Amino acid sequence: MSLPTDKTYTYQKKAAAIFNSLLAKHPDHPGITHYLIHSFDYPSLAPLALNAAYAYAKIAPSAPHALHMPSHIFVRLGMWDETIDSNIRSADAAKAHAADLHPGTMAFNSLHAYDYLTYAYLQRGEDEKVRKLVDEVSGIKAVDTENFAAYYAIAAIPARYAVERHRWDDAAALTVRPDLPWDRYAYAEAMTYFARALGAARGGNPSRARTDVEHLAALHQKLLDQHNQYWADQVDVQRRASEAWIAFAEGHRDEALTGMRAAADLEDSMDKSPVTPGAIVPVREMLGELLLETNHPEEALSEYEKSLTDSPNRLNALTGAARAAQLASDRTKAASYYGRVAGLLGNR
Numbered sequence: 001m002s003l004p005t006d007k008t009y010t011y012q013k014k015a016a017a018i019f020n021s022l023l024a025k026h027p028d029h030p031g032i033t034h035y036l037i038h039s040f041d042y043p044s045l046a047p048l049a050l051n052a053a054y055a056y057a058k059i060a061p062s063a064p065h066a067l068h069m070p071s072h073i074f075v076r077l078g079m080w081d082e083t084i085d086s087n088i089r090s091a092d093a094a095k096a097h098a099a100d101l102h103p104g105t106m107a108f109n110s111l112h113a114y115d116y117l118t119y120a121y122l123q124r125g126e127d128e129k130v131r132k133l134v135d136e137v138s139g140i141k142a143v144d145t146e147n148f149a150a151y152y153a154i155a156a157i158p159a160r161y162a163v164e165r166h167r168w169d170d171a172a173a174l175t176v177r178p179d180l181p182w183d184r185y186a187y188a189e190a191m192t193y194f195a196r197a198l199g200a201a202r203g204g205n206p207s208r209a210r211t212d213v214e215h216l217a218a219l220h221q222k223l224l225d226q227h228n229q230y231w232a233d234q235v236d237v238q239r240r241a242s243e244a245w246i247a248f249a250e251g252h253r254d255e256a257l258t259g260m261r262a263a264a265d266l267e268d269s270m271d272k273s274p275v276t277p278g279a280i281v282p283v284r285e286m287l288g289e290l291l292l293e294t295n296h297p298e299e300a301l302s303e304y305e306k307s308l309t310d311s312p313n314r315l316n317a318l319t320g321a322a323r324a325a326q327l328a329s330d331r332t333k334a335a336s337y338y339g340r341v342a343g344l345l346g347n348r
Contacts, residue, residue, distance in 0.1 A: 015039040016048070023052070030060045037069050042271060043310045046076035057086065064094035064109040071116050075277045078313025080344070083120040083277075087113040098144045105142045108150035112275075115153035115160075119277040122164040123315045125345045134161050151185040152275050159195035159280050164316065171199025172208070187231035190219045190238060191280055197242035198281075206249040213242050230270065237267045241283050244290065253294050260287045264303075268310075282307050285317045292320065297327035315344055 016039040022032050033056045040049035053070035060066035068090035074082040094109035114133050121129045137157050143150045154177070162171035174192050176182060182189035193215040200209035216239040223232035240263035248256035264283040272278060284307040291300035304321035308314065322337035 009042055009045060012039045012042065012045065016045070027055075028059055030056070030063070030066055033059060034066070034069055037072055038274065041072045041076065041274060043076055043312075046073050049073045050077070057089070062093060064090045064097060064107070064113070067093055068109065068113050068116070071120075071277070072274065075116065075119065076312075078123070078311075080120040080123050080313065083116060084124075087117045087120070091117070102144035105144040106140045106150075107144050108147040111137070111140075111143070111153035112149040115149075115156050116277045118157045118160050122160060123313060123344060125315060127161075127165060130157075130161050134158050146181070148185055148188070149275050151180060151182070151188045152191075154180065155188040155191040156276065156280065159191045163195050163198055163280050166202075168199040168203035171195045172203055172205070173199070186219045186222050186226075187228075187235060190216055190235045193219070194238040194242060194280060197238075198245060201242060201245035201249050204249060206246040209242060209246050209249075213239055213246070216242065230273070233266060233270060234273075237263050237283060238280075240266065241286055245286075248290060248293065256290060257287075257294065260290050278311055282311045282314070282317070285311070285314065285320065288317070288320050288324065292324055292327070297324045300324040301328055301330070301333070313340075313344070315341065318344065 016036060019032050019036040019039060023029070023036060026032055033052050036052045037049050037056065040046055040052075050073055053073040056070050057067050068087055071083045071086040071090075074080075074086060091107075091110040091113040094107035094113065098105055098107035098110070114137065118130050118133055121127075121133075134157055137154055140154065158174055159171070162168075162174065174195050176189055176192050193212045197209045197212035197216065200206070200212065216235055220232050220235045220239060223229075223235060240259055244256045244259035244263060247253075247259060260283065264287050267279070267283045284303050288300045288303040288307060291297070291303060301321055301324035304317050304324060308317050308321065311317065318337050318341045322334050322341060325331075325334035325337055
């Protein structure tokens, strides 16, 4: 069994070799393609599954999850147009299925697709499209099937919308909906408190942020008690990053940098779960922001570039890298990164 901390991807590569040999014999088998994509759903391996990603939706054109699955590879490669197209079609298919089988509910597959759509739209600066998704998700009364992907998306979508746009007051004002079973999805509930903590700390209210960090600490312990080490560690990353911004807001710059580096290193030791297109914000990207805030542009540029290796083509990371390069007097890199930002925002 592969572990999320195994960066050699030994088992994934072995699995992919098996699936590739089977795919040669059964090129139209949806199950083989599905698991091949999962086997290569890692930054360094994703290019190897690009052909499978393009093929999968054609193999099962009416299956919501099959239409969505290629975006696991597209996201890893920062291919936002393809991610958007894949998940629009997935969400539409899932809605049609839910309308037939579970009228009055929201399809969990639609919510899963919406999270990927939100992530991709934000990288293109298409904020209004995300706002419509946020509004739709806020009105959900019931989900067709209780599924972890649904509750993850319900929490992630508004958090992404506020945090990616640096709307700190909006992030701090997010609330945990009382009508949903968060006790079974502590890691999803944590995202709201994480966004709230970031919003409060970066909005100049570190004491309020500490209250949200206390919630993160309690959820971390709850996940440990449930023997869910992976998600406990993910929540601990959020807690540490939040505490770093609190330290910065309180004027403790060295403490903030030390804490953010520790949070980034912990996040780097794991891979993302397939339930998510990516973290609410990569911690190494936040480390770049913090280094810019503390007047270390050369170091900031290095951290942004590291973040872009694992989370390519992100708008905030490219913008930060451009600014850092400019402040570091690296005109060539600054021009390159500003050009990439213009490409993202202009391709709409």
